[in-house]
Amino acid sequence: MSNAVSLTFPDGSVREYAAGSTGRDVAEAISKSLAKKAVAIALDGELRDLSDPVSDGRIEIVTRDDPRSLELIRHDAAHVMAEAVQELWPGTQVTIGPVIENGFYYDFKRIHPDSGEDWPFTPDDLPKIEKRMKEIIARNKPFTKEVWSREKAREVFAGKGESYKVELVDAIPEGQDLKIYYQGDWFDLCRGPHMAATGQIGTAFKLMKVAGAYWRGDSNNPMLTRIYGTAWHTQEELDTYLNILAEAEKRDHRRLGREMDLFHFQEEGPGVVFWHGKGWRMFQTLVAYMRRRLANTYQEVNAPQVLDKSLWETSGHWGWYRDNMFKVTVAGDDTDDDRVFALKPMNCPGHVQIFKHGLKSYRELPVRLAEFGNVHRYEPSGALHGLMRVRGFTQDDAHVFCTDEQMAAECLRINDLILSVYEDFGFTEVVVKLSTRPDKRVGSDDLWDRAESVMTDVLKQIEAQSGGKIKTGILPGEGAFYGPKFEYTLKDAIGREWQCGTTQVDFNLPERFGAFYIDQASEKRQPVMIHRAVCGSMERFLGILIENFAGHMPLWIAPQQVVVATITSEADDYAREVAEKLRDAGLTVETDLRNEKINYKVREHSVTKVPVIIVCGKREAEERSVNIRRLGSQNQTAMSLDEAMAALIDEATPPDVKRKAAARAAA
Structure with missing residues (x-):
């Protein structure tokens, strides 16, 4: 075949295609069903649009369930979010919208039509945007690409009042193509690639939050509104991610640090x-x-x-790391004696x-x-x-x-x-x-x-x-x-x-x-x-x-290991004795002898994540026993004081100390 393109497939086979063949042509030549599933191609490992012409090299047909398509899903979702925003609030300027870890964002400049002042987005706007995004995805409009001249791009975006886009166009180095991607009638400046159509994005996405962001990250520039989103292959993956975020919020060490008084x-x-x-x-x-x-x-x-800067110069840190070091100049009696030190x-x-x-x-x-x-x-x-x-x-x-x-x-x-x-x-x-x-x-x-x-x-x-x-x-x-x-x-x-x-x-x-x-x-x-x-x-x-551990620390490292709480004042002396014995054994113990109901005491100490609450009443004092309640459990275990002491001392022994003791015993 003259002027043929030679492609190598993942199984090692080599096939030839007519010059000018696109990735979609190659997928259709393999099978119609593959072409329907395809969202992009990888040519020598680089993701390309299905509509791009192929050239000699290694090719892979990328389908939506391929892990590599996740970046495309998020990229396309960002574009659809921008379209939804401009449909809902015409005149809003679209700036930059990259894929980031676990999702995407876009920065917008919205002006109130009546006051002419900045009109930042709020979390209340997100459900409206999500709803419009789903409508756009359902339209299943194809992504198509055009290459424009710099002059045309400047003229079109300036005509739309997109001053930030004009600035981006001017920043693109001479000689680089200016790619414009359409999804239906809506378009944006973008490097690509994109999937074949908006319908391939799916609905496993969610807009997460809004935040302020300076244009190009410079505090001297105008403040924009950044809308963050996440997108996944399936609803199950999205639900898993959202559950992890919710669990992470509950486990946030800053909140737990306050609750536990750390x-x-x-x-x-x-x-x-x-x-x-x-x-x-x-x-x-x-x-x-x-x-x-x-x-x-x-x-x-x-x-x-604190050491003199000369040591840091010798080590190389002064040259490599100086901006990240805390420095101080100490003035001597003579200006020649001034010295620079660094923490x-x-x-x-x-x-x-x-x-x-x-x-x-x-x-x-x-x-x-x-x-x-x-x-x-x-x-x-x-x-x-x-x-x-x-x-x-x-x-x-x-x-x-x-x-x-x-x-x-x-x-x-x-x-x-x-x-x-x-x-x-x-x-x-x-x-x-x-x-x-x-x-x-x-x-x-x-x-x-x-x-x-x-x-x-x-x-x-x-x-x-x-x-x-x-x-x-x-x-x-x-x-x-x-x-x-x-x-x-x-x-x-x-x-x-x-x-x-x-x-x-x-x-x-x-x-x-x-x-x-x-x-x-x-x-x-x-x-x-x-x-x-x-x-x-x-x-x-x-x-x-x-x-x-979500604050439920293992007993050996917990900041407060045991609270001995009484049901009645008749058990106060016994509670003090229990606490003293545990302290003598090396545990950190507090007593709670307040005239409060035991359930109130348990709830209060559970908030501060005390691992073990020992409950003592009149009966326990008479029998020299205790009731043990564990953090996170509604159950309590009754045992003799000696049994409880032995169990808690063992649990509070650090694992390395246990290993040494076991080794000595074995020897």
Whole structure:
């Protein structure tokens, strides 16, 4: 066939088609039913319109149930939302509407027809827009594409009063096509691609919220209204997503933090935590747990909080990270004595200084230095989010200085620690991914080759040792500028993923600071430096735990473990005795001897998420028994005081302490 196009299909077969054939032509040539299901094509992995001509390469026919079509569904839903808004409120200007994680948004400028003033959308407008969107989808108008000249695009959009679109047209680089997509009579400037028709969007969508947004994200520009939406393949997927959002809202650690009296934030200290007594107790319980896990393996150290900028210049952070550092200039008696200091944003440069202090022999390696270091990083105010994103936080940071030959064993040791910690908190679904060399990096290719080779082998061992329970993967180009790294992502009780632990190989800092050890041949050798974190930010990890357990914390880490409440004042002395015995055993216990009904007391302590409420009345005092009520349960269990003591002491014992006790007993 002359002037033919050669296409390779997923099964490896190769077929030829006439020049100018479109993706739809190819789908119809395979089968009419496939052509009806098709929404796009993928040519050499790139999604294209069905109407686009094909060229030599690998082709896939993308149907609506293909995972890749989800982005198209959301993209098309955004366009339909914009059409619905302009049908309902003519004169509204449409600006930008991209696909985002789990959905889409569009920014609009609406002017009130009577006052001529800004007329932002409100949540009350969303049901009207949704209803009109469904009507537009039911019309099933085809998406068609035209390519316009810059002059035509400017003229048409200016004629419609779409000044923001004119600005977008002017911003498109010379030589790039200006694509206009129609759905029926309505059209917009868009890169594409789109599905074949609006009907393929389906009705599994929902408009979620409205928010203010500056044009192009610049506070000097006009304020627009942003409407967010979500869209999915099926109603079942949409319902699942909405249920997760509703559950996430109930589990929001900020709300639970208030209810449980754990912490608060205020404007005078943006991005830093005001820990209350109960919250600080839980924080310190987590730190104590991690300290025990590191005992006899790491040396716990403490590097200075404030250091001269010269150290940060040597480390490279001043050049790479200066805008995110808190800095202060200290004036000396003479202007020449002025010095610039910075609050540390990370612990690693300080740990290199500690390693360098005194000569190190290869026999001393690996040297493992750990620190629960308080660090500060400037985050934009809009990015702050409770404990999850703060400006001051504590890292469970450690650095291992080892020989090249020890690197693999150390990475495996760190992996075992990280997975064991997560399992102690109930996280069993973990993904470990290797991030490889980025475009901008330091160090020779030989060093990167060696490090990536070792970590690839370690990744295989991690998966093999877990029996396939731990999923692994590669993140090309996502490594740190100084070396490759493992990223540990865990899944919580409602299926959300959280990236927490990291293991990062670094051959940059030891070289910059001239760190070395003496090898077997009495020669100076540069050590490999491995950065590792298990929880990452202790504050963030606690936020994750609070949301994962919905405030129903395991007894061993709960901020308030037991309340002993009385039914009658005749049991007050016995309640005090029960509480004292539990305190002597190491539990945190309060008594509630108020002259209130027991159901009122139980409800009140349930709001603050106390895991165990021990109820004592006259009968319990006489029999030296107790009734135990568990958070979230309407039932109560009667048992003797001795039985209750033994059960609660066992439950309040941290898992690592239990393991050690079991090991000693077995020995």
